[in-house]
Amino acid sequence: MNHAALPDLVLEPLVRAALMEDLGSYGDITTRTVIPAGTTYAARLNAREDAIVSGMQVAALAFRLVDPSLEIVARVSDGQPCARGDTLMEIRGDAASILSGERVALNFAGRLSGIATQTATLVAETRGTRARITCTRKTTPGLRIVEKQAVLHGGGFNHRYSLSDAILIKDNHIAAAGSVRAVLEATKAAASHMMKVEIEVDRLDQLAEVLEVGGADAVLLDNMSPDMLRDAVAMIDGRLVAEASGNVTRDTVAAIAATGVDYISSGALTHSYRTLDLGLDF
The missing domain is CATH 3.90.1170.20 (Quinolinate phosphoribosyl transferase, N-terminal domain)
Structure with a gap:
């Protein structure tokens, strides 16, 4: 590449x-x-x-x-x-x-x-699938730009560079705001039309609520088993970009990729090399 x-x-x-x-x-x-x-x-x-x-x-x-x-x-x-x-x-x-x-x-x-x-x-383990390997913000302070460039050199893709790049609603945002519905409705009311929105879920009932409420472009499927990821991908049915995260290693990444997710994010790329x-x- x-x-x-x-x-x-x-x-x-x-x-x-x-x-x-x-x-x-x-x-x-x-x-x-x-x-x-x-x-x-x-x-x-x-x-x-x-x-x-x-x-x-x-x-x-x-x-x-x-x-x-x-x-x-x-x-x-x-x-x-x-x-x-x-x-x-x-x-x-x-x-x-x-x-x-x-x-x-x-x-x-x-x-x-x-x-x-x-x-x-990791990229080699996902060949033949649609999944792309992507990094996170778990980088060495001050060196993010070169570490993310190194991920590109390895054939991976970059997640957001900073907090100002995109809206990524995580579990703590949901907990603080009260519910999946609350954070998505707040986003729809206030976010720029130029800003992509991703929301993290770790249960299928949360995913169902995301799909019902709308307002997201992508969903981060956190720490789900391969079987649950397959169910999630079927539920999404192409309506959102599906990203898997959590427990991504050389031994697990092929099974994760085989579930049909679009992206697999791994903090280990830049903190455990x-x-x-x-x-x-x-």
């Missing part, structure tokens, strides 16, 4: 903050102490395991922010697969600059590739 890169202008504040955190108030004193000024070198960013790559754009930006004169050549693009031993990027130029940007570049690339790889694993093992070799 091909996804356009984000503008560097959007990514720069995240990468700059990470570099400032790592360089501290006095810069890389180890490198300044042991590397003679003017030393140049070539380094390779190598994968130490098979994966789907993400974070190459961010890693390159980290090196360029440290030293715009560095020559950076990407060998594997974001969203592409790599095998153990593949060179993902080559960096040439001032050795001190490369070493000063190394950890931030690896931190971003390793974590984002981990998200992309985990996403691709394993960081890809990468190395920068001189």
Whole structure:
């Protein structure tokens, strides 16, 4: 799946903050102490395991922010697969600059590739069904934009980016407002015609009420068994977008997808991934 890169202008504040955190108030004193000024070198960013790559754009930006004169050549693009031993990027130029940007570049690339790889694993389990794998707002504070991009690189889809993107009525909203009917009628009375509305239910009687009252575009079927999801999909009968959520793992996702839901959302994509093992070799 091909996804356009984000503008560097959007990514720069995240990468700059990470570099400032790592360089501290006095810069890389180890490198300044042991590397003679003017030393140049070539380094390779190598994968130490098979994966789907993400974070190459961010890693390159980290090196360029440290030293715009560095020559950076990407060998594997974001969203592409790599095998153990593949060179993902080559960096040439001032050795001190490369070493000063190394950890931030690896931190971003390793974590984002981990998200992309985990996403691709779930996507593979749903092939042959209509279900799309989507992320949630359970992201690392401050890094949502790159983590959601990594989900796209893994072949998944993005849920809402923030609370202001769409109306998603959850169980606590229903409890506070009093009923499914109350929240949907309030939404119909006040929401913009440009705003999509989704409501969460965990019982079929709640779903029946949603269908009776109307006003929703999608329904989040929370923590339902595959049998209950099948019943829910039959009740919906194409009138709403059906999203399943809860207990989504590699072992369960195929059975969930087989129920006929349109989307399967998983917070684990961005909060329980394993960081890809990468190395920068001189």
